[in-house]
Amino acid sequence: MTSSPRLRVADLFGSPGDMGRRHGAMFDAEIRHYAADRIALVASGLWSGGPIDESEVLAIAESMLDAHAAYDPALFDELEAMAGAAGISTAAAVVVGGFTDFVDTVRAVVGGDHPPTVVEDDCTMAIVPGSRSPEGPLFGQTWDMHDSATEHVVLLRTVPTDGPSARIFTTTGCLGQIGMNAAGVCVGINNLVGLDGQRGVTWPTVVRAMLTADDAAGALERLLAADLAGAHNFAILDAAGVGFNVEAMSTVQVVTDLEGEVLVHTNHTVHDATTALQAPKDPAMMASSTARLETAGRLTAEGDTTVESLMELTREPEAICQRATDPFHIESSGAAVMRPATGDFWACWGRPEDHPYEAVAAPDPTIALPDDVVAVGPRSGLEYTRLTRPMAKSLMELELETFPTAHPDDLYDQEEIESVADDFQVGTFVGFVPGDRTTPVAVGLGVRVDFDFAHPQHKIKELLDGPTPSGHQPEGRWYYGTDIIVAPSKRRRGIGRELYDLRKRATRRLGLDGIVAGGVIPGYADHKASMTPDAYIDAVRAKELYDPTLSFQLNNDFHALCALHGYIADPAVDDAASLIVWENPDLDRTGATDAIAALRERLAQESG
Numbered sequence: 309m310t311s312s313p314r315l316r317v318a319d320l321f322g323s324p325g326d327m328g329r330r331h332g333a334m335f336d337a338e339i340r341h342y343a344a345d346r347i348a349l350v351a352s353g354l355w356s357g358g359p360i361d362e363s364e365v366l367a368i369a370e371s372m373l374d375a376h377a378a379y380d381p382a383l384f385d386e387l388e389a390m391a392g393a394a395g396i397s398t399a400a401a402v403v404v405g406g407f408t409d410f411v412d413t414v415r416a417v418v419g420g421d422h423p424p425t426v427v428e429d430d431c432t433m434a435i436v437p438g439s440r441s442p443e444g445p446l447f448g449q450t451w452d453m454h455d456s457a458t459e460h461v462v463l464l465r466t467v468p469t470d471g472p473s474a475r476i477f478t479t480t481g482c483l484g485q486i487g488m489n490a491a492g493v494c495v496g497i498n499n500l501v502g503l504d505g506q507r508g509v510t511w512p513t514v515v516r517a518m519l520t521a522d523d524a525a526g527a528l529e530r531l532l533a534a535d536l537a538g539a540h541n542f543a544i545l546d547a548a549g550v551g552f553n554v555e556a557m558s559t560v561q562v563v564t565d566l567e568g569e570v571l572v573h574t575n576h577t578v579h580d581a582t583t584a585l586q587a588p589k590d591p592a593m594m595a596s597s598t599a600r601l602e603t604a605g606r607l608t609a610e611g612d613t614t615v616e617s618l619m620e621l622t623r624e625p626e627a628i629c630q631r632a633t634d635p636f637h638i639e640s641s642g643a644a645v646m647r648p649a650t651g652d653f654w655a656c657w658g659r660p661e662d663h664p665y666e667a668v669a670a671p672d673p674t675i676a677l678p679d680d681v682v683a684v685g686p687r688s689g690l691e692y693t694r695l696t697r698p699m700a701k702s703l704m705e706l707e708l709e710t711f712p713t714a715h716p717d718d719l720y721d722q723e724e725i726e727s728v729a730d731d732f733q734v735g736t737f738v739g740f741v742p743g744d745r746t747t748p749v750a751v752g753l754g755v756r757v758d759f760d761f762a763h764p765q766h767k768i769k770e771l772l773d774g775p776t777p778s779g780h781q782p783e784g785r786w787y788y789g790t791d792i793i794v795a796p797s798k799r800r801r802g803i804g805r806e807l808y809d810l811r812k813r814a815t816r817r818l819g820l821d822g823i824v825a826g827g828v829i830p831g832y833a834d835h836k837a838s839m840t841p842d843a844y845i846d847a848v849r850a851k852e853l854y855d856p857t858l859s860f861q862l863n864n865d866f867h868a869l870c871a872l873h874g875y876i877a878d879p880a881v882d883d884a885a886s887l888i889v890w891e892n893p894d895l896d897r898t899g900a901t902d903a904i905a906a907l908r909e910r911l912a913q914e915s916g
Contacts, residue, residue, distance in 0.1 A: 315461070315642075315656070315666050316461070317463045318463070321468070324383065324389065329390070329689030331464070332389065332390040332481075333741055334743060335480040336801070337797060339481035340395055340396055343400045346403050346404045346407050347362055347404075358418070365414070366397065369403050372410075372510070375508050376402070379514075379517070383516050383517060384513075387405075388401075392801075393688055393689035396481075401481060402510055404482065405482035406513070408499045409511050410538065412505030412538030413505040413507060415505055415587075416503075430498075430499065430593070430638050431450055431451055431452050432601075432603075433450075433498060433572065434447070434449065434570055434613075435543050436613045437551065437567065440568070440608075440613055443647060444647060445546075445649060446614075446615060446618055447488075447496060447551075447645070450630075453479075453639070454636075456637070460479040461479055461658075463668055464478055464484065465668075472489040474489040474671070476516070477642060488648060489521075490670065490671075491521070492649060493518070493524060493545075493547075494646045495515050495542065495544055496542070496543040497540045498573050500555070500582075500586065501539060501587040503586070505539075506559075508536050508558060509535055510538070518542075532554075532561060535558075537558065539557045539558065541553065541554065542554040543571070547648040548649075549566075555577050561582075562582050572601060572604040574597040574600045575600075592636075596630075600628050604628065607620075608621070619643075619665055629659055629661040630659075640658070642660075643655070653668045654666065682694060683810055685802065685803060686802075688750075689742065690741065690798075691739070692739050704725060706748060709796070710795065714877075728790075731782075732754070735787060737807055737811075738750070739751065749795040749798045750807065752793075752808075752811055753791040756782065756784030756785075756787060756788070757780075757784040758784045758785055764870060764872070767874060768875060772790065785821045786821055786823070787811060787815045787820050787822070788824055789811060820892060821891065822889060822891040823866075823890040824887070826872050826876075826885040827857055827866075827868075827885055827887075828881070829845065830856060831858070832881045841881075841884035841886075845870070858888075867888065867889050868887070869886075870907070871884050
């Protein structure tokens, strides 16, 4: 075997929303890319008998959301949270996670023929009864997918607030594919292709629901309660050695009990009732499935089956361990072997013939957020900490990346960021992807000041002149927001709103009068030839024009008071910005309110 990248392991814990947000935040770009690929593949028509618009693809997925929510509300919450943190719709999450079921539904909805030349997933699995193994009951399978999916393989360790923990082999953006929970319940699957798809529940949600059960019978009950969207074969085994194999089409399920012999299954039906609903398969793919079934049966027919022999079965090079070839590009993207009586779980990334199995430790039931986390983004899933001096260099680089056209004099340098960390750490928030403290992806910085609303015009650097490079005034009554930075790759994830909310929380906790800042107005660049900055701000305030920054701030309960002239060096907007303010609703701010009111009255008179 050759050396290989280690199997990625991600720990998810907390409420369903917590786990979903953590999943989405950790793999957001990957999930978006994978989702776009899958949606485009459905739209191409290869799976539906004719091309359809991507909007139609998502409309079909949208129509399946109620079925998911009704089947398991907690898992639907997790799915929604994962999608939000990754920056995709919940409908897109149904497509990327439950693709092979979803295409069965698409064909049923649009009435297209099943193209036998396209097959997405193949797998070979074996359920071993305790009577056939000196090591107790065993389960193992390869996970064979289109070779483009291999890079997305990940092992999730889940510790839900309510329910058993689990180890789950899956791909990014998918709730779960193969797994074993803390009670020793194992679940695996083979893809089948059905003619009776419907607007139902896709298989990853069903797998995860089955992994909440205490035993095999409970897992079977959860499976049979689902209105399945498409066709899969489900394998179930528990620590006591009770097991089932279920050929499950959308409308017909055939259950086989595990008895004294090893149960093996691949990617075609073997029962008349389910075969009647199986879609045509390409002769080469049918031959592969048949050869893998016969090979797995032969390798487990006699003698004892052990963990090692089950691993060797997954490595078998002639039929079972697949290598991508034209035209299907199906390969063994990974494999898993489980021993439920002892809780042992081994997994392999990529082809088992090429890469080693790794023992995957059980999730830590006491896992919790790191001590330095002060908040978790309710949509983004980012973990927010306070600013510390060692972060300064990375944040300076992030600021330069985010504002490439800004003049360096208008941006923080490393010394100034370090000074903010020293002087006003409680007012700072730095966002990290869960599990990664090396690269900050968002930050909200500020200092306390006594702002003079009678003389509002200022430049950012002038305001921050003071005894230290931060410009912080320890007794200042206003939180002055100096910087909100979101990495370009993390935008449209609700991070800006999260940072504003954290600032508001800090302002209220400190009993300050409110937040004041100079906000950029990038949209003014398109209107500066025809109006002044103040006229532009008035038009945005009246919702006659939209500005990507100012409109967002106004929607977050800020008020735009006036233009700031010469605030920053940005010729695109004639160096202008907007003076924005948010007033602390907890305080009697008579003096502050009067000062702001006086400014507004004076500005109104000047404009009149």
